[in-house]
Amino acid sequence: MTILKQGLKKAADSVSQDEEMEDLLERSLEYMKAGYPIHFTGPSGVGKTSLAIALAKRRKKPVMLIHGNHEMGNKDLIGDFTGYTSKKLVDNYVRSVYKREENVTQNWRDGRLLEAVKHGYTLVYDEFTRSRAETNNIFLSILEEGILPLYETKQTEPFVRVHPEFAVIFTSNPEEYAGVYKTQDALLDRLVTIFIGHRNVEREASIINEKVPALAEEDANAIAELTATLRQQCKGSNGPSIRSGLMIAKLAARQDIAIDGEDERFKQLCLDVLTDPMSRCIEADEPLQAARQLIEDTCMNMKKEEQRSDEDEQ
Structure with a gap:
C-alpha cells in the first residue's frame, strides 16, 4: 500500500499546475461534489491519468486505482473466493468418549471496486474503454441506483449499497485507438466528459x-x-x-x-x-x-x- 501511495503522489505531482489546469481541476471537483462522475478523454500522452489522480487527491479520501483491460470481469471488480479454511476439534477429555468436529469455510476477498464502494473511496478507473462493455455495465447500477450487484458471488446479500462518499473518475483514449472498445451510450450519458488535448x-x-x-x-x-x-x-x-x-x-x-x-x-x-x-x-x-x-x-x-x-x- 505504501508503494501505491508513493506512485499516486508522484503521478499527481507530475501535473503541471498552470492556470488552465487549475481551472479544469476546480471545475471538475465541483462537478464531483454535485454527484457527477468525471471522464477525461483524449490522445495518449497528454496527462489524463495524472490529472485524474490529482483530482482524486483533492477529495481528501483514499484513492483506489483500476486499470482497464479486456480480460477484466466481475470477479476482478467485485471479488472472489480464494480457497478454504478448515478447523478441526478433537475432544478426548474423557478416555472412553472420542468427539471430533470439523468445519470448512470458504475464504472471500473483496475486489477493488467492492472495497471502494463499501468504504467511500475515490476510484480512478484508468483506460476504462480497454475493458469490455459488458464488464463496465456494473457501473450503470452504481451510478443510477446506488447499488453494486454481487453477480455470481453466492453471497447472502444480492447487492451492496454504495457509500455516500464514493466517487469515480474515468479516463480513456479515443475509440480509434487499438485495443479500445466502444462504450455504451447509457454509461456515457451519466458522465461529465472533458476532452484533454495537447498543450500549446x-x-x-x-x-x-x-x-x-x-x-x-x-x-x-x-x-x-x-x-x-x-x-x-x-x-x-x-x-x-x-x-x-x-x-x-x-x-x-x-x-x-x-x-x-x-x-x-x-x-x-x-x-x-x-x-x-x-x-x-x-x-x-x-x-x-x-x-x-x-x-x-x-x-x-x-x-x-x-x-x-x-x-x-x-
Missing part, C-alpha cells in the same frame, strides 16, 4: 524546461516546436506527445547532445525516439520510411529557423 507549444516548452532544468530555455522551446510540427503531419490528434519531447530533452541533457538540427547525434536521438509514434500516425505506403524522412526534414528546418531568428536579431 509555449506550455509544452515550459513543462520541458521545468522537468529538465539542465536544459536551456531556448533548447526546450526548440524541442517543443519540433514535436508540435511533427504532430501537425499526423491524422487526428495522434502523434508525438509531451512524453516524446521530455525523452529527447532528458537524454540530450544526460549525454550532452547539442539541440541542433544539423548535429548528427541530435538527429539520431530524434529518429530513435520519434520514428515509432510518427510511423503510427501518418498515412503512407511505407510509414516507417516516411516517418524517418519527416523527422530529418523537420530537424533541418529547425536549424534554418534558428538562423533566420539570428539574422532578424542582427
Whole structure:
C-alpha cells in the first residue's frame, strides 16, 4: 500500500499546475461534489491519468486505482473466493468418549471496486474503454441506483449499497485507438466528459524546461516546436506527445547532445525516439520510411529557423 501511495503522489505531482489546469481541476471537483462522475478523454500522452489522480487527491479520501483491460470481469471488480479454511476439534477429555468436529469455510476477498464502494473511496478507473462493455455495465447500477450487484458471488446479500462518499473518475483514449472498445451510450450519458488535448507549444516548452532544468530555455522551446510540427503531419490528434519531447530533452541533457538540427547525434536521438509514434500516425505506403524522412526534414528546418531568428536579431 505504501508503494501505491508513493506512485499516486508522484503521478499527481507530475501535473503541471498552470492556470488552465487549475481551472479544469476546480471545475471538475465541483462537478464531483454535485454527484457527477468525471471522464477525461483524449490522445495518449497528454496527462489524463495524472490529472485524474490529482483530482482524486483533492477529495481528501483514499484513492483506489483500476486499470482497464479486456480480460477484466466481475470477479476482478467485485471479488472472489480464494480457497478454504478448515478447523478441526478433537475432544478426548474423557478416555472412553472420542468427539471430533470439523468445519470448512470458504475464504472471500473483496475486489477493488467492492472495497471502494463499501468504504467511500475515490476510484480512478484508468483506460476504462480497454475493458469490455459488458464488464463496465456494473457501473450503470452504481451510478443510477446506488447499488453494486454481487453477480455470481453466492453471497447472502444480492447487492451492496454504495457509500455516500464514493466517487469515480474515468479516463480513456479515443475509440480509434487499438485495443479500445466502444462504450455504451447509457454509461456515457451519466458522465461529465472533458476532452484533454495537447498543450500549446509555449506550455509544452515550459513543462520541458521545468522537468529538465539542465536544459536551456531556448533548447526546450526548440524541442517543443519540433514535436508540435511533427504532430501537425499526423491524422487526428495522434502523434508525438509531451512524453516524446521530455525523452529527447532528458537524454540530450544526460549525454550532452547539442539541440541542433544539423548535429548528427541530435538527429539520431530524434529518429530513435520519434520514428515509432510518427510511423503510427501518418498515412503512407511505407510509414516507417516516411516517418524517418519527416523527422530529418523537420530537424533541418529547425536549424534554418534558428538562423533566420539570428539574422532578424542582427
